[in-house]
Amino acid sequence: MTDDREKIFASIRRGLRGAEKSAALRSAASPLTSMIQHGFESLFIKFKRELEILGGLAEKVENERDVSAFVTDHTEPASSLFIYDDLANSLKSIVESLSVNRRLRFGSEFAAGYDKREVAAFDAALIGCAACVAETGTVLIQTDMRLPAALAPKLFVIVERSRLIASLDEVFTDRFGNSDASNLFLITGPSRTADIEKQLVKGVHGPKEVIVLFLNQ
Amino acid sequence: MTTTEPQSRDFKKLYKKEVANLRLRANLKKATIQALDKRNDSFAELDFDLLRNEAKKIKQESVSHLNELLSQFEDNAHKNNCAVFYAESPEKANAYILDVAQRHAVKKIVKSKSMVTEELRLVPFLEKFGIETVETDLGEYIIQLAGETPSHITAPAIHKSRTEIAQLLHDKIGIELNDDPTFLTGEARKALREKFLSAEMGISGANFLIAENGTAVVVENEGNARLSTSAVKVHVIVTGIEKVIPKFSDLRIFMRLLGRSATGQKLTSYVSLIRGPRRQNEKDGPDEVHIVLLDNGRSALVGTEHQEVLHCIRCGACLNVCPVYRSIGGHAYGSVYPGPIGSLVTPLFFGPKNAPDLPFASSLCGNCTEVCPVGIGIHHQLLAMRHEIKAKTKRGVEAFIFRTFRKTMLRPQRYRLFSRLARIFSSTPIVAKAFKGWTHYRELPKLPARSFREIYKSERGKE
Numbered sequence: 001m002t003d004d005r006e007k008i009f010a011s012i013r014r015g016l017r018g019a020e021k022s023a024a025l026r027s028a029a030s031p032l033t034s035m036i037q038h039g040f041e042s043l044f045i046k047f048k049r050e051l052e053i054l055g056g057l058a059e060k061v062e063n064e065r066d067v068s069a070f071v072t073d074h075t076e077p078a079s080s081l082f083i084y085d086d087l088a089n090s091l092k093s094i095v096e097s098l099s100v101n102r103r104l105r106f107g108s109e110f111a112a113g114y115d116k117r118e119v120a121a122f123d124a125a126l127i128g129c130a131a132c133v134a135e136t137g138t139v140l141i142q143t144d145m146r147l148p149a150a151l152a153p154k155l156f157v158i159v160e161r162s163r164l165i166a167s168l169d170e171v172f173t174d175r176f177g178n179s180d181a182s183n184l185f186l187i188t189g190p191s192r193t194a195d196i197e198k199q200l201v202k203g204v205h206g207p208k209e210v211i212v213l214f215l216n217q
Numbered sequence: 218m219t220t221t222e223p224q225s226r227d228f229k230k231l232y233k234k235e236v237a238n239l240r241l242r243a244n245l246k247k248a249t250i251q252a253l254d255k256r257n258d259s260f261a262e263l264d265f266d267l268l269r270n271e272a273k274k275i276k277q278e279s280v281s282h283l284n285e286l287l288s289q290f291e292d293n294a295h296k297n298n299c300a301v302f303y304a305e306s307p308e309k310a311n312a313y314i315l316d317v318a319q320r321h322a323v324k325k326i327v328k329s330k331s332m333v334t335e336e337l338r339l340v341p342f343l344e345k346f347g348i349e350t351v352e353t354d355l356g357e358y359i360i361q362l363a364g365e366t367p368s369h370i371t372a373p374a375i376h377k378s379r380t381e382i383a384q385l386l387h388d389k390i391g392i393e394l395n396d397d398p399t400f401l402t403g404e405a406r407k408a409l410r411e412k413f414l415s416a417e418m419g420i421s422g423a424n425f426l427i428a429e430n431g432t433a434v435v436v437e438n439e440g441n442a443r444l445s446t447s448a449v450k451v452h453v454i455v456t457g458i459e460k461v462i463p464k465f466s467d468l469r470i471f472m473r474l475l476g477r478s479a480t481g482q483k484l485t486s487y488v489s490l491i492r493g494p495r496r497q498n499e500k501d502g503p504d505e506v507h508i509v510l511l512d513n514g515r516s517a518l519v520g521t522e523h524q525e526v527l528h529c530i531r532c533g534a535c536l537n538v539c540p541v542y543r544s545i546g547g548h549a550y551g552s553v554y555p556g557p558i559g560s561l562v563t564p565l566f567f568g569p570k571n572a573p574d575l576p577f578a579s580s581l582c583g584n585c586t587e588v589c590p591v592g593i594g595i596h597h598q599l600l601a602m603r604h605e606i607k608a609k610t611k612r613g614v615e616a617f618i619f620r621t622f623r624k625t626m627l628r629p630q631r632y633r634l635f636s637r638l639a640r641i642f643s644s645t646p647i648v649a650k651a652f653k654g655w656t657h658y659r660e661l662p663k664l665p666a667r668s669f670r671e672i673y674k675s676e677r678g679k680e
Binding site for chain 2: 003004005007008009011012013014015016017018019022023025026050054107110111112114116117120135136138143144145146147150151168169171172173174176177178179180181182183184185186187188189190191192193194195196197198199201203204205206207
């Protein structure tokens, strides 16, 4: 099938021929960046406020035992939880603790081309994240398995406090722009719609609940 | 007429029907006022003008370097293992997408919201070839079930009340008759979840294309775009050539403007930054990503006085503030692009012959220009387009009247004769009949019996 590339480029060239010669493309970002340094506490207050306005929840937890207790309190007994490999590997005691009364499945149990229906059945997903943004209450995830966190009705994000950043200015930089991964998702609160008479409803296709736990480690 | 052309030639018929629909006007009023209030609140902590100026500069830079940026994006997209296809017309774009679907023996497609796919009339096109293509954005799903087209850029079912939607879902997917939005959304989730799990291909738009790293940016709230781009074997991104911007860091500006302008959110619930098919070490995501870049009249705008129309980020803010849109709704425009920006885009993309009346569907109040987050002078553009259309159309009675008026005003004797005749005839039934369209809702001003000059002359004589 032939592509119209040359025709379109010629049309643009014709249009630009008569126009004033424009300046060369910028080599650097436009100067709006504000890399203000904030302490964790002030950023956490901002993050919590922004996320909770949207119907999410953000809490500080001291250690892995607190995370397990929190997840246990916020999920039904015998419910099925999906745990991403990076989290399961780094926080082993959470896994041991939750496995007592929850059905756990791990990313490592699934190979490429796995059955989507199996993943769609989880009650909750536990995931780590690349960063959290205080300005908007946003979580950044870059993952080798996209669907569990997108399909589960409840999403727990467990993150070290050092990953909380101030603003979107720090997201759209080379740090996240030059990654080799196929995806980067910014998640800001629960999935939502106001398509019916502008009335807000949470949990349309993605998680209805988004809970972010900041771990003091 | 091809299948993708709009029905905007019928604007005069369509708006008369819609303006009489009081329920539609009530729905629109409620929804647009709420959207506008949220927008204004969300900008309270930011300097809107500063951001808008930055956005405008970036968009100007993007259009003035469009070839360079498209080439750069294409190279980087290829490095990311994406296929890139340029389509001059909707027909070419549709044919390519159909070819991709047929090569993979696709039976079912899940699609997220995209104005460009509406421009292509892509869903009916694919369905004609037996490929089930399901709209997964809740608003789009509703109007697909209703057999309608979107009536707003970001809120496609804004014209429908909850009662109408409840009845529709009851009739079409057999759910209990209940007009609670939470219930209706839950039922739609169930129905669409099954589609996501069984579809082989996903189609999305892209709000921005980043030249420097080949990223496609998809912005949404429901999570359906995230699933349409992740839970499938093949993902096709369809967007316009004007969506390319130079730098990843430019998103700092646009992400702060788009959600606020569209829905009053600081950031939409999901921003998916897609850099191609799944990598070898990734367990899901599509095996192929195709990017279709549509021209359809866009490249011809480069270097013209309408070039800034290419800056539009499709936020829909201009619709919410437009007194005409708020009275007649989106369907009256007969185009997938309604409202003030639609009145520009439709004649520019599809030719003025297909939408001769749309540039006149504006009070020129300037509200649209005031809220535009990328600084498009929408009402100035509409005025310029009116001049262009009038210059091309045959001069009839209106032109004769203005020519006569001009000649009259240039000669004092003619002016005096005209004003005397006007005073004599203004109160006669002949004039009332001639102006009956205008006087249906108004009264013609009563002219005084004597002119100022006549009064001055007679009063001066008394002294």
